[in-house]
Amino acid sequence: MTVDDYIKIIKEFPQLLQYFVPGYLFLKSYTFFLANEWKTNSITIFESVAISYIFVLISDVLLKITGADDIVGFVFQVISAIIASFVITKFIESDLVLSITSFFGIKRSLRKSIWDDFVDQKNGNYVKVYLSSENTVYQGKLISYDFDKENSTQIAINRYKKFNLKDKLIDEAKDERWVILIKLDEVSRVEFYYAENSYVVKKYNNE
Incomplete structure (x- = not known):
């Protein structure tokens, strides 16, 4: 790799983080709140990117509405990823989910x-x-x-x-x-x- 290639990677590094960190934090928080075993593999990386993409789309809409900068958008992605994982785990542990699964014979x-x-x-x-x-x-x-x-x-x-x-x-x-x-x-x-x-x-x- 040339020096220009390294410079290009450094410039794109914040965007790479944006498409990885929120999803990774979501999965990490999800396993933490459920007290499950955490394992990192190639599938985890793919899941992190896919989940991050969803948070990026949501934050892009909010940034267009509010006019905030990219740093605010990234902070929103990180915080919302942790909050979303907490809400989802509480929903999974709720009696409502048990009632739904019981209704369908699960x-x-x-x-x-x-x-x-x-x-x-x-x-x-x-x-x-x-x-x-x-x-x-x-x-x-x-x-x-x-x-x-x-x-x-x-x-x-x-x-x-x-x-x-x-x-x-x-x-x-x-x-x-x-x-x-x-x-x-x-x-x-x-x-x-x-x-x-x-x-x-x-x-x-x-x-």
Whole structure:
């Protein structure tokens, strides 16, 4: 490449960013808000360019209406890409989408895990966790869960009690400050307990 070629690339670099960065930020934010695994490949690059093109078209219309400069347009593209990814992920996680998919007989969850469908985010859940390796059972309030494909998935419960398989109490938390983390690969099954007014129960009973 000649010096002129490098100069040409430098001059066109801002435009190259314009047709890549908004889409890339959209995809990155989308996976972040859904807590999904992020992987970059050739398809991601193509998707970034395609999505960026949409934001560029929208910003061009706004720039013609407002008379703002290209810098304002680029800032708009970046901010709108992040906001759009947030709005879309919240829509995907909404009960409306679940109702639509159920209406069409689609049973597959659109959320990052089936736990997001069954955990009551408003009222909380008490769970009963059966450990296959220790032949013991933990019962307590589910306060957090995290899914990691590379590392062991874990759930956190407090106000817990530990029983053997004959329901004999072995141990219990002194208060709610005591929290236990349990690896799901050591669990044989989990039972969920819902409040009487739980929207999850009403949702799956079509009430």
